[in-house]
Amino acid sequence: EVQLVESGGGLVQPGGSLRLSCAASGFTFSSYWMSWVRQAPGKGLEWVANIKQDGSEKNYVDSVKGRFTVSRDNAKNSLYLQMNSLRAEDTAVYYCTTVNYWGQGTLVIVSS
Amino acid sequence: EILMTQSPATLSVSPGERATLSCRASQSVSTNLAWYQQKPGQAPRLLFYGASTRATGIPARFSGSGSGTEFTLTISSLQSEDFAVYYCQQYNNWPWTFGQGTKVEIK
Numbered sequence: 387e388v389q390l391v392e393s394g395g396g397l398v399q400p401g402g403s404l405r406l407s408c409a410a411s412g413f414t415f416s417s418y419w420m421s422w423v424r425q426a427p428g429k430g431l432e433w434v435a436n437i438k439q440d441g442s443e444k445n446y447v448d449s450v451k452g453r454f455t456v457s458r459d460n461a462k463n464s465l466y467l468q469m470n471s472l473r474a475e476d477t478a479v480y481y482c483t484t485v486n487y488w489g490q491g492t493l494v495i496v497s498s
Numbered sequence: 499e500i501l502m503t504q505s506p507a508t509l510s511v512s513p514g515e516r517a518t519l520s521c522r523a524s525q526s527v528s529t530n531l532a533w534y535q536q537k538p539g540q541a542p543r544l545l546f547y548g549a550s551t552r553a554t555g556i557p558a559r560f561s562g563s564g565s566g567t568e569f570t571l572t573i574s575s576l577q578s579e580d581f582a583v584y585y586c587q588q589y590n591n592w593p594w595t596f597g598q599g600t601k602v603e604i605k
Contacts, residue, residue, distance in 0.1 A: 423542075431534075431542065431585055433594040447593045448499075481541055485532070486553065488541035 388412035388487045392480065395492030402472050406492060408465040408482030416440075416460040421485070422467050424478035424494075434480070435467065449475075472496045500524050500588050504597035510605040511576050519600045521569040521586035529565045530590035536599075537582045545584075546571070576602070 394406040406422070421436040435446045435456040444456050455468040465482055472494075479491040501524035511517045521531070529549040534542040544553040546562035549569055559574045573580055581604055586597040 430598050431536075431587070431596045433587070433596070436594075445592045483541075485547070486544055488543070490541055 390482045390484075390487055390489035392482050392489045392492035395480065395494045397495045397497065398472055399498050400473060400496055402496070403468070403470045404472065404494060406467040406469065406480055406482075406494070408489060410463045410465065410482075413484075413487070415458075415463040418484045420456075420458060420465045421483050422456060422465075423481045423483055424476075425481070425491075426475075426478045429478075432478075437465070469494070499593055500527060500591055500595050502586055502588055502595050502597035504584075504586055504600045506600060507598070508601045508603060510603050512605045513578060514575050515605075517573040517576055517580075517602055519571040519573075519584055519602070521564075521571070521597050523567045523569075523588055526566045527588040527590035530588055531562075531564065531569050532587045532589065533562055533571050534585045534587065535580075535582045536585065542585065573602075 389411045391409045398404050419436055419438055422434040424432050424434050434450055437444045437456045437458055441458055453471045457466045474496050477496050479493050481491045482489040503522045505520045509517055531549040533546040535545055536542045545556050549564050550562045561572045563570050581602055583599045583601045585599050588595055
């Protein structure tokens with residue numbers, strides 16, 4: 387069974403940092419592009435970042451460029467999102483996804 | 499950035515009826531278009547990719563069509579489990595972008 391399990395969310399003050407993790411199982415993680423998608427409370431979906439199978443290519447939406455870094459560890463079947471200089475508008479549920487498969491998300495709240 | 503516009507914002511349909519959802523791209527995305535279903539409190543679920551290729555396990559009452567800038571998701575006979583929000587998403591150009599969603603509600 388395919389599983390994507392996100393962790394690392396929580397409450398953080400504006401300007402702070404968080405590192406999200408996504409543990410993958412049930413499929414060949416190293417064969418897939420992986421992505422982070424977020425959804426602000428009551429709002430639509432936004433594709434935040436993606437990363438190629440070997441980590442050699444990464445893409446970011448403009449609103450997070452220079453603040454967020456996506457990475458992966460294929461030996462650990464894990465995806466990460468390092469989020470720095472967090473803003474109130476980064477408040478959202480963050481999903482880890484292969485496109486076909488999605489985790490249940492982890493909630494990030496940026497508030498003082 | 500490619501803007502994706504979905505219509506209508508809300509669609510009220512009776513069970514058993516047909517639902518037609520539209521998605522328009524601000525420039526051509528070829529057939530690099532996906533549809534997702536999302537229910538409250540759940541992650542999105544992939545329905546279609548390549549505009550018309552059904553994802554694994556998606557019932558045949560769902561169909562997708564279109565290319566270029568105009569796309570349609572059709573549900574031929576709505577079942578109770580189909581009431582949800584539906585999103586289109588282009589992956590032709592980065593940043594990949596979603597439409598704002600169409601809520602399909604019970605009439």
